Amino acid sequence: MRDRPLIPPAQDRWDRWMETPLTVTSLVFLATYAVRILGHDLPGFARDLCLALTYASWTVFLVDYVVRVRLSGLGLLRFVRHHLLDTVVVILPLLRPLRVVSVYDRVQRRHDKPRLTLYARVMAYAGMTASLLGFAGALTVYAYEHDAPGATILTFGDSVWWACATLATVGYGDVTPVTPMGRLVAVGMMGVGLALLGAVTGSFSSWLIQAFTRDDERPPGDSPGAS
Known part of the structure; x- marks a missing residue:
């Protein structure tokens, strides 16, 4: 490559x-x-x-x-x-927070020691991305769904609830989009939800593994504060 x-x-x-x-x-x-x-x-x-x-x-x-x-x-x-x-x-300028991918790539290249600030930055960006995309997705779905025939998403509150369930990959099914655009947005949010959950859990797990690995490999009697 x-x-x-x-x-x-x-x-x-x-x-x-x-x-x-x-x-x-x-x-x-x-x-x-x-x-x-x-x-x-x-x-x-x-x-x-x-x-x-x-x-x-x-x-x-x-x-x-x-x-x-x-x-x-x-x-x-x-x-x-x-x-x-x-x-x-x-x-779509509102997708700018998705540049968390480049930050996550930087994290994966640092294997020498755990970088809490960098890992925390990845998780913060992922949380911000999820919030912004969830809000944008809720707006778009509401715009197309609230007056569509047979719609179950009738208010913006319904749309926000649906967006949260979709991003979390829970999918309760109590409210669902019925329009082609609403379903297209749903597919995109499902994929983004999986990617964001993977970025957060992967970053946190990698930091924990590196931190405990350093502790296990420290010579006996060598305290963390020793010079």
Whole structure:
């Protein structure tokens, strides 16, 4: 398997500089999307403002993507092949927290000692990703389901309950989507739920194993605080 190309210094600086602005932008995107779906009684100008902010947020991600393609020096096709997750984020900016995958990859490469802060960061990102995607999935399903014939998801509360059960891979079945879009969202959330649970449990288990392995291999009489 071929190694991923090294990130040029200019692209690395751009990525670090844009990390916080892009995270804020994804939250703005999600907030305006939520207002448009849940704000049934909003006046027209308010809905138009939310729509404008939604498209503006999307534009920020598109500009960032174009700049990263230019700085990478790979060309568009090679960049897409090596940065598939970033391409998905451009299509759906609210999925930006899914870049936890890159953090999880960094954890797996560190076998010398347990790095609690890094493992904790993976679990924190996974929790944030689950929360954001659960909320976004609940919004999307509610938008398509609440007035569909034969629907069981009639309120946003029903949709949130369904999203929690789906992400946790429990699947109570008391409320289920009946529209094609609702079922498509459900399939995606099932896969994401399994991936997030695996990332959290895998990271925590790896840290515990490495911590106890170091304790077992310590020479007799060598206390943890010994210099």
